[in-house]
Amino acid sequence: xxxxxxxxxxxxxxxxxxxxxxxxxxxxxxxxxxxxxxxxxxxxxxxxxxxxxxxxxxxxxxxxxxxxxxxxxxxxxxxxxxxxxxxxxxxxxxxxxxxxxxxxxxxxxxxxxxxxxxxxxxxxxxxxxxxxxxxxxxxxxxxxxxxxxxxxxxxxxxxxxxxxxxxxxxxxxxxxxxxxxxxxxxxxxxxxxxxxxxxxxxxxxxxxxxxxxxxxxxxxxxxxxxxxxxxxxxxxxxxxxxxxxxxxxxxxxxxxxxxxxxxxxxxxxxxxxxxxxxxxxxxxxxxxxxxxxxxxxxxxxxxxxxxxxxxxxxxxxxxxxxxxxxxxxxxxxxxxxxxxxxxxxxxxxxxxxxxxxxxxxxxx
Amino acid sequence: xxxxxxxxxxxxxxxxxxxxxxxxxxxxxxxxxxxxxxxxxxxxxxxxxxxxxxxxxxxxxxxxxxxxxxxxxxxxxxxxxxxxxxxxxxxxxxxxxxxxxxxxxxxxxxxxxxxxxx
Numbered sequence: 268x269x270x271x272x273x274x275x276x277x278x279x280x281x282x283x284x285x286x287x288x289x290x291x292x293x294x295x296x297x298x299x300x301x302x303x304x305x306x307x308x309x310x311x312x313x314x315x316x317x318x319x320x321x322x323x324x325x326x327x328x329x330x331x332x333x334x335x336x337x338x339x340x341x342x343x344x345x346x347x348x349x350x351x352x353x354x355x356x357x358x359x360x361x362x363x364x365x366x367x368x369x370x371x372x373x374x375x376x377x378x379x380x381x382x383x384x385x386x387x388x389x390x391x392x393x394x395x396x397x398x399x400x401x402x403x404x405x406x407x408x409x410x411x412x413x414x415x416x417x418x419x420x421x422x423x424x425x426x427x428x429x430x431x432x433x434x435x436x437x438x439x440x441x442x443x444x445x446x447x448x449x450x451x452x453x454x455x456x457x458x459x460x461x462x463x464x465x466x467x468x469x470x471x472x473x474x475x476x477x478x479x480x481x482x483x484x485x486x487x488x489x490x491x492x493x494x495x496x497x498x499x500x501x502x503x504x505x506x507x508x509x510x511x512x513x514x515x516x517x518x519x520x521x522x523x524x525x526x527x528x529x530x531x532x533x534x535x536x537x538x539x540x541x542x543x544x545x546x547x548x549x550x551x552x553x554x555x556x557x558x559x560x561x562x563x564x565x566x567x568x569x570x571x572x573x574x575x576x577x578x579x580x581x582x583x584x585x586x587x588x589x590x591x592x593x594x595x596x597x598x599x600x601x602x603x604x605x606x607x608x609x610x611x612x613x614x615x616x617x618x619x620x621x622x623x624x625x626x627x628x629x630x631x
Numbered sequence: 632x633x634x635x636x637x638x639x640x641x642x643x644x645x646x647x648x649x650x651x652x653x654x655x656x657x658x659x660x661x662x663x664x665x666x667x668x669x670x671x672x673x674x675x676x677x678x679x680x681x682x683x684x685x686x687x688x689x690x691x692x693x694x695x696x697x698x699x700x701x702x703x704x705x706x707x708x709x710x711x712x713x714x715x716x717x718x719x720x721x722x723x724x725x726x727x728x729x730x731x732x733x734x735x736x737x738x739x740x741x742x743x744x745x746x747x748x749x
Contacts, residue, residue: 367672523673597749
């Protein structure tokens with residue numbers, strides 16, 4: 268199966284240009300490569316405009332106007348070029364590496380934060396056929412990749428050799444790890460309900476004649492809530508952002524990072540936000556399925572339903588940010604261990620009883 | 632079967648590569664004017680007065696240990712959850728006993744105060 272390693276991997280690139288015959292593996296690899304680049308480009312684009320949306324929504328909630336100056340060729344266009352300007356600015360800033368920092372780890376941390384955040388997108392199904400790697404262990408892979416996010420943060424905090432960064436990364440590690448448990452149990456509930464680790468199968472298991480009532484948000488309602496709120500905590504978003512709480516530890520684990528190194532953490536955080544949103548849509552809100560299944564025209568499954576649901580959750584991230592005050596650290600720990608964990612354990616039992624008893628319409 | 636994982640391998644490499652490329656871009660395009668004040672660790676404008684790698688609260692260790700226990704538990708649940716429809720009542724009750732034992736452990740650590748942050 269690893270025969271492609273013996274072949275010249277790069278021959279199709281030349282072959283495509285020179286129209287010479289090339290072998291199957293290489294064509295396959297090129298195909299995969301193009302698809303990956305498309306996915307990465309789309310995620311980066313969504314990241315850029317999520318930052319723009321965040322600033323605009325924040326502004327509207329506070330009765331401000333938000334970014335509206337940066338345009339193209341003198342046309343302001345509601346400041347739509349703002350993310351581009353921010354990106355260019357970040358690249359042209361100096362990367363400051365503190366004298367007392369562990370240099371290698373300091374450089375490695377943002378890369379380790381970014382890599383898994385993107386790699387998790389490999390198994391996300393955008394509709395029935397649009398999925399890069401249709402593997403049986405999709406959900407397991409997602410858990411593995413989202414768990415790796417904590418390494419970037421711990422290493423950044425340690426390598427910086429700064430007190431704020433150190434405290435921030437400690438808090439972050441304990442918080443992410445605590446909420447990962449309730450997140451894991453919520454995923455176990457989805458697994459029990461769908462009977463498959465493949466994300467495409469999980470979505471298809473939610474289809475039925477009752478449309479949106481067939482989706483798992485209804486039988487797994489507490490898990491739906493726990494999963495999304497744990498997602499907020501996992502990505503260090505408000506109201507759980509004591510990790511970088513400005514008033515206490517300045518910026519937490521990335522206080523020593525500047526320029527593009529800081530921007531890399533920023534990209535990783537937002538990519539994780541988008542990932543949590545799309546996963547919540549897939550696992551609990553029927554992915555690409557239409558809420559009006561069976562009705563002509565609006566009942567057809569489509570990628571636009573998935574994107575719409577994802578946008579809804581992304582908006583929720585921003586809305587929650589400006590609605591709830593920050594939690595205290597002990598409150599965060601209490602919520603994770605003493606509220607969410609018992610709820611999820613009980614609901615694992617409830618879900619498996621429902622599945623064993625074949626409760627209609629979800630598990631019949 | 633294993634061939635389905637090749638795109639994932641490539642994706643991981645590209646994800647890490649993206650980080651490296653961004654860092655290199657910043658390194659090449661950005662200025663580099665080191666300064667002893669600028670390169671010292673940030674401590675609200677004061678001189679850093681001791682090493683940042685200090686002692687920290689043992690409760691962080693406790694949380695990490697508890698996490699390992701519960702994460703392992705979740706790992707045990709995954710294969711069971713996939714085949715719950717095929718293993719019948721025996722499989723169902725076996726897992727409920729397992730969950731019961733762990734719940735006893737959870738109640739114990741709760742009562743012992745391992746989850747308290749005051």
